[in-house]
Amino acid sequence: MSQRRVVITGLGCISPLGPDVESFWAKARLGESAIGPIRSLDMSDVRFQNGAEIHGFVPTEHFDEKQLIPLDRFAQLAVVAAREAVRQANPQWSDAEREKTAVVTGSCYGGKTSEDEGFREIYANPGKRARVHPMTIPRLMANAGTSWIAMEFGLQGPSYTVSTACSSANHAIGQAFWLVRSGICDLAVTGGCEAPLTPGSMKAWEALRVVSPDTCRPFSKDRKGLVLGEGAAMLVLESEERAKGRGAVILGEIAGFGTSADAHHVTQPTIEGPSLAIRRALEDGRIDAAAIGHINAHGTGTPANDPVETAAIRRVLGTQADYARVTSTKSLHGHAMGAAGAIEAVAVTLTLARAEAPPTANYLGLDPDCDLPLILSPEACHAEYALSNSFAFGGLNAVLLFRAYRG
Amino acid sequence: MLESMSDDILQRVIKVVAEAQKLPIEKITAESTFEELAIDSLDGIQLLFHLETEFDINIPDEAAREVRGIKELAEGVAKLVAQKTA
Numbered sequence: 379m380s381q382r383r384v385v386i387t388g389l390g391c392i393s394p395l396g397p398d399v400e401s402f403w404a405k406a407r408l409g410e411s412a413i414g415p416i417r418s419l420d421m422s423d424v425r426f427q428n429g430a431e432i433h434g435f436v437p438t439e440h441f442d443e444k445q446l447i448p449l450d451r452f453a454q455l456a457v458v459a460a461r462e463a464v465r466q467a468n469p470q471w472s473d474a475e476r477e478k479t480a481v482v483t484g485s486c487y488g489g490k491t492s493e494d495e496g497f498r499e500i501y502a503n504p505g506k507r508a509r510v511h512p513m514t515i516p517r518l519m520a521n522a523g524t525s526w527i528a529m530e531f532g533l534q535g536p537s538y539t540v541s542t543a544c545s546s547a548n549h550a551i552g553q554a555f556w557l558v559r560s561g562i563c564d565l566a567v568t569g570g571c572e573a574p575l576t577p578g579s580m581k582a583w584e585a586l587r588v589v590s591p592d593t594c595r596p597f598s599k600d601r602k603g604l605v606l607g608e609g610a611a612m613l614v615l616e617s618e619e620r621a622k623g624r625g626a627v628i629l630g631e632i633a634g635f636g637t638s639a640d641a642h643h644v645t646q647p648t649i650e651g652p653s654l655a656i657r658r659a660l661e662d663g664r665i666d667a668a669a670i671g672h673i674n675a676h677g678t679g680t681p682a683n684d685p686v687e688t689a690a691i692r693r694v695l696g697t698q699a700d701y702a703r704v705t706s707t708k709s710l711h712g713h714a715m716g717a718a719g720a721i722e723a724v725a726v727t728l729t730l731a732r733a734e735a736p737p738t739a740n741y742l743g744l745d746p747d748c749d750l751p752l753i754l755s756p757e758a759c760h761a762e763y764a765l766s767n768s769f770a771f772g773g774l775n776a777v778l779l780f781r782a783y784r785g
Numbered sequence: 786m787l788e789s790m791s792d793d794i795l796q797r798v799i800k801v802v803a804e805a806q807k808l809p810i811e812k813i814t815a816e817s818t819f820e821e822l823a824i825d826s827l828d829g830i831q832l833l834f835h836l837e838t839e840f841d842i843n844i845p846d847e848a849a850r851e852v853r854g855i856k857e858l859a860e861g862v863a864k865l866v867a868q869k870t871a
Contacts, residue, residue: 444807447831509837512830 381664384558385621385783386630388467388614390459390569391724393711394430394607398462402711402721403728408756409737411710413593413605416575424580426589430607430712431575448513449526450489455610455717456523456571457530464531467614469565470624471531480563481528481537482554483612484546484570486716487579488520494576523571523610535563544676545637546570547719548768548776551613552635555778558615565620569612569720580606586645588680594713595740596677596706597684597748604678607712611720613727630727633763633781634663640773647683647769652676652690655775659765660694663779667695670702671761672729674722675750676769677706677738678713685747687767692750703761705753709739719768723778726766730782735759794840794866798859801835818854832858840866 391398394412395405405412415421416429432455437446440458449457471479496510496518516522521539528537536557540549547570554568583589583606590603621628636658640651660667676687692699707725714721729735737753766778795815803810806824813822819829829852833844836858842865852858 442807448827507843509834512834513827516827 382559382561383618384555384615384632385618385628386613386632386727387469387616387621387626387628388463388465389629389724389727390462390466391609391611391721392432392435392455392458393609393611393714393721394432395711397435399724402724406707406710406725406736407734409710409739411593411739413712418575419577419580421580425584426591428590428593428605429575430605432608448516450492450517450522451573452485452487452489452491452571452610453517453522453526455573455608456483456612457526459569459571459610459612460527460530460567463567463612463614467616467626469614469616475564476532477534478564479533480535480554480557480566480568481524481533482540482550482557482566482568483523483527484540484542484548484550484716484719485520485523485572486541486543486546487572487574489518489522490574490576490579492517494578527567531567533567541716542774542776543770543772544713544715544718545768545770545774545776546716547611547723548766548778549637551632551719551723551778552637552776554615555632555635558617564617566615567612568615569610569723570717571610572715572717573608574606574715575608590679593740594679594709595742596675596679596709596738597688597745597750597752598679598741599743599745601679601681601684601745603680604708604713607714609711609714609717609721611717611724613720613723628783629731631781631783632778633665634659634779636660636662636777638775640775642773644773645771647686647773649686649689649693651773652687652767652769652775653693655777656690656694656765656767659777659779663763665763665779668698669763670695670698670765672726672735672759672764673702673704674726674729674764674766675704675706676767677708679706679708683769685745687769688748688750700751702751703735703753703757703759704750705736705738707736710736719766719776719778722766726764726780729759730761730764730780733759791863794863795859797839798836798862799855801839802832802855805832805835813855815856815859816854836862842866842869
């Protein structure tokens with residue numbers, strides 16, 4: 379039986395590379411990195427200094443003052459990205475279709491900024507009648523992005539937030555994809571949103587000793603860790619039938635989703651877990667590994683992730699792993715945690731649609747354990763199928779299979 | 786009760802409401818109801834937060850639930866301020 383096909387008709391992205399999809403792509407396609415000294419926080423007591431921040435975001439340009447009261451930064455970014463995606467898709471919803479439109483977002487932290495700011499006074503002044511702002515709970519709840527997107531567009535379908543650390547957005551997009559493919563929904567607004575740059579989380583990441591003291595160098599020799607980022611990206615997914623029926627511009631296709639758990643260790647990845655997720659994505663899309671021409675890797679730039687990811691890709695793709703061109707755009711936009719997979723989904727969609735692949739920045743040379751065919755300068759990409767990997771702390775893996783849409 | 790309440794408290798309550806709701810202060814009188822001012826339940830709890838700060842009082846949940854307008858709000862605040870200074 380032929381399956382319903384799921385296409386992408388809208389993209390939205392606000393990231394350290396720029397406030398929208400086109401500004402993101404203008405830099406990403408050339409491999410320009412947005413990683414630099416963190417300016418929004420006092421980093422004098424933190425061992426690392428660099429991050430990937432969104433500069434120049436003025437919330438009052440997007441929301442009136444009253445709207446902003448219950449909105450943490452991560453939810454603001456979610457709504458801004460969703461507006462761009464919906465504007466492009468122009469879904470022309472009927473009331474009945476709004477009831478069959480899902481909103482599924484990923485977020486690792488939720489409203490970390492509000493939580494940090496709100497509780498600081500209480501912890502600093504025990505027993506002193508310190509109070510928190512009454513909107514602290516609505517601001518910090520991890521589902522705020524989903525809720526505000528649903529309210530913004532009046533969407534009443536299955537709506538929820540997935541929180542699986544660095545895989546959150548890929549899990550969210552994968553779930554939304556399945557909802558549309560199965561016919562439970564006709565459309566979905568899906569992606570991820572994160573604003574994790576707070577004093578508390580900087581110290582927590584410092585303590586975990588996985589953040590690079592300089593920059594993000596995926597798959598490179600002398601890589602020293604990940605670089606934290608922030609942002610949001612959203613996709614409008616739609617059944618191919620509906621999109622074609624209304625003459626929508628189709629930007630790409632999601633063809634499969636695979637997910638698995640390592641069931642092994644909270645921070646040490648295994649080869650088996652990621653391999654299983656990649657294999658399941660191929661099986662879900664009913665394609666052979668030989669069809670994969672491009673991979674947007676998880677590629678965090680940590681000593682632990684990159685060789686394990688290399689081995690997992692090689693295990694599933696076999697000889698095709700010597701040909702599928704690999705990039706990690708985290709070297710450009712940083713690691714935006716629960717938004718990472720969504721930002722990378724925008725990158726992959728544009729890579730396939732525009733036939734050009736963004737390079738991995740900051741590469742210093744070969745690590746024999748990470749010997750994938752890396753894209754190190756801008757190059758053409760004529761792949762039909764691409765994978766986008768996300769592997770989370772806690773051993774939760776989520777892999778999306780994209781297809782260039784050729785009708 | 787209103788007669789005994791200082792006009793100062795009423796004016797300070799109105800100022801807090803105007804600032805919190807982003808409303809022109811002249812639109813708010815003692816007779817204004819929350820409904821007229823489009824103050825919903827979420828707005829209401831933020832008002833309580835700002836009033837607690839302005840008057841350095843602790844507004845109990847039970848008392849807060851009964852309030853429907855500016856006059857009642859100012860009366861409640863005046864009562865709590867009086868208790869504090871008693």
